[in-house]
Ligand code: BGC
């Protein structure tokens with residue numbers, strides 16, 4: 001017999017997932033923020049958390065709680081907006097679930113079941129942060145972080161991060177391929193498959209790391225080619241967007257959303273990390289690479305594109321915004337899905353025209369306070385002259 005509490009709780013979920021979203025008062029001319037997050041743990045179907053049978057669950061206790069819904073891959077298929085969300089159980093294990101919406105800013109509803117990946121890696125403990133790529137070979141690829149215990153160390157938190165690869169045509173049936181091997185980098189996280197062949201090969205943005213947390217000698221976002229996607233091996237990784245001293249990418253950086261193709265170049269929406277007394281601070285930034293050589297950075301607007309603001313600053317891992325998915329629809333509207341503080345998922349909307357203007361017309365970071373203030377003074381002078389006319 002179904003417990004009566006089920007109907008009450010599911011009604012709350014339905015109300016939340018059918019709630020309309022609207023643009024917030026935030027303004028910077030680059031993108032809009034929204035009043036409500038697009039995914040929260042409260043939007044998880046009741047059937048995922050509760051045994052709804054009164055006989056086996058007389059107190060209607062949550063049996064398998066969900067702690068967070070955040071870093072989501074995103075894809076636009078036949079007029080619908082799909083997120084492959086990172087869902088974290090109360091048991092700290094993450095998994096993926098598809099949520100679908102008609103307009104990209106509200107109404108995201110999870111499908112009946114989360115994604116059960118083929119169990120091909122017995123050592124894999126956790127999976128997260130899937131990037132979805134509609135590749136020109138006809139498949140949709142999902143590249144995610146596959147995390148295992150580092151058995152060479154006695155430290156219980158020592159882990160190994162690798163890039164797992166799956167592919168699908170319908171987001172329902174997923175085929176698991178070999179994890180990516182990078183011959184020159186011991187660990188990988190934040191790997192993204194480029195949507196087009198480059199010199200006839202599959203191309204990946206990588207993030208070489210010396211160990212699980214520290215990128216060490218890893219200088220930034222890498223780029224490498226491989227012949228066989230089913231057994232992907234990358235030898236050389238060339239550097240694209242670099243880590244730099246006293247910038248938002250000082251501690252680490254990594255590719256985020258799958259690169260967006262525009263007339264002027266590939267636009268990348270990535271994350272940069274710096275260390276602070278309060279721990280790592282994650283922000284989102286953008287850069288562009290060359291259409292013919294997608295490893296070559298051609299524009300680097302100064303500073304961050306999205307930083308954690310107000311309520312976004314607080315959560316399980318506070319002071320974090322992170323993106324691994326964006327959608328462009330047929331009207332050239334852009335939906336950047338970003339999570340805050342490893343807790344919930346938001347959307348920021350803009351257009352291709354605005355993104356191009358932002359990436360190519362925002363000045364670069366000159367690198368030193370004195371030059372940054374001179375850059376600002378130049379703009380102020382021009383403004384004051386115009387105002388005085
Ligand atoms: C967490 C990730 C985090 C990574 C590095 C993993 O165990 O699940 O969210 O990015 O550690 O801190």
Ligand code: BMA
Nearest residue numbers: 071128129189317320322342
């Ligand atoms: C990482 C990412 C994310 C996460 C972030 C902050 O390195 O891969 O999963 O949002 O740390 O914890």
